[in-house]
Amino acid sequence: MEQLKVKIAGEIALSSDAGNTMKKWREVFGISQIDLSEFLKISPSTISDYESNRRKSPGIAVIHRFVDAIFAIDLKKGGELVRRFAESDGSQKYFDAIDFKKSLPAKEFIKMIDGKCVANAEKLDSIDIFGVTILDSMKIILEMPYESFIKVYSTTTQRALIFTQTAAGRSPMVAVRVAPIKPAIVVMHDLDESSVDKLAVKIAESEGIPLIVTLKPIEEIKKALKDALGVSN
Amino acid sequence: MEQLKVKIAGEIALSSDAGNTMKKWREVFGISQIDLSEFLKISPSTISDYESNRRKSPGIAVIHRFVDAIFAIDLKKGGELVRRFAESDGSQKYFDAIDFKKSLPAKEFIKMIDGKCVANAEKLDSIDIFGVTILDSMKIILEMPYESFIKVYSTTTQRALIFTQTAAGRSPMVAVRVAPIKPAIVVMHDLDESSVDKLAVKIAESEGIPLIVTLKPIEEIKKALKDALGVSN
């Protein structure tokens, strides 16, 4: 946990867009500017000032308070995020790519994984994918240093990303938003339509990326895809 | 490498003594205030002001420049440190403790490992040790978040620390200096008297810790200690 704080603080300090990085983490933790400002006993506009980079080089004291605050607030709310981060700390590999031999229409893909579309369904007709990548949400957010997001898209960027281990899909979607490369489709595993986070849906819509939910066990999904048309690695 | 930068930046940002943390990293990288100030095109006194915490909350711009600078300067000098850090990134375990069944006079210990004392030799007569811990220098500096230094001293603090994988012994000695708990003896492995870093010796002297060098292969050292009086774990 202390480790994670260091990582976040470092990311903010070295970011070329510190405000946006702070915002990203605030959103990953699901905290509004107002709640954060109340906790820190400063006005909400101050938070906004930081997130919009009005202060070009905030002091480390601010960063320190900020990081402590998002952790403390999460803890107050039950420690959901922090616990999830802690859990996904092991050393198992954290993504699994399956490349297809030929392209697959999005709608067929969704059928194969028993998925339901909750955003941008109208775009599905024009999307073909060439592979999927299955990721541990928390690991992505923890261990992806921006650039290396590229690795996720092995041969093509025309891929679906399947996020596992997510509570409501908010954090991984925020990560997708700030990442430089976008997937063709995002799938949230182990969620149904009613349990998807609203912010996640909103981000998907503004990014123009179809968002799918599925409850089908991950091993079955892997098996189905590999059997049908996969060349795994 | 980018990862390491993030870690350092985060450590500085969250440190309760940011100046000291900056100083630690500057020294680990073996850079003088003057060289750093020249690189950054600011006066040396400014560096000193930061390290003495005259500025209580330096901006992230300063931190960013600082971290970039120590890496860039190291690279100019051949990239020694950065390469070492990169190498010791694997997931092998990074320390190995051997606890003795009974105490061992320092001088006998030194004889067993074919060591030579290069600092505070006069204190050796009054030191008995109860175990040794063998550590990968770079890993220590990377992965030790201050407090957890405690783990290194399994049962007793009356231990010798043997640092492996060090170029001249500077970095691990700096780490010892800033750590809250001190070992009874420090051994630099794979170094002889002439190749020890001067700053390392100076730190040892000011800390009052005897500093030993040895060229004996690490496996032989382990074997000798375990055979004679060890209860490994």
Added chain:
DNA sequence: CAACCCAATCGTCTTTTGCCGTATTTTGCA
């Protein structure tokens, strides 16, 4: 021991931060 290097201290200056309060805009939703 003078000459030098490295680091620490401090007065002083200008530029920014850090914060507020008060609009104003955007967004979600009944």
Added chain:
DNA sequence: TGCAAAATACGGCAAAAGACGATTGGGTTG
């Protein structure tokens, strides 16, 4: 569609940061 909630925008002000340069204080080394 219209209103509350959330996020932005911005002028202003006190307090700090960020920087310099002159000075002082240890060490080492010719």
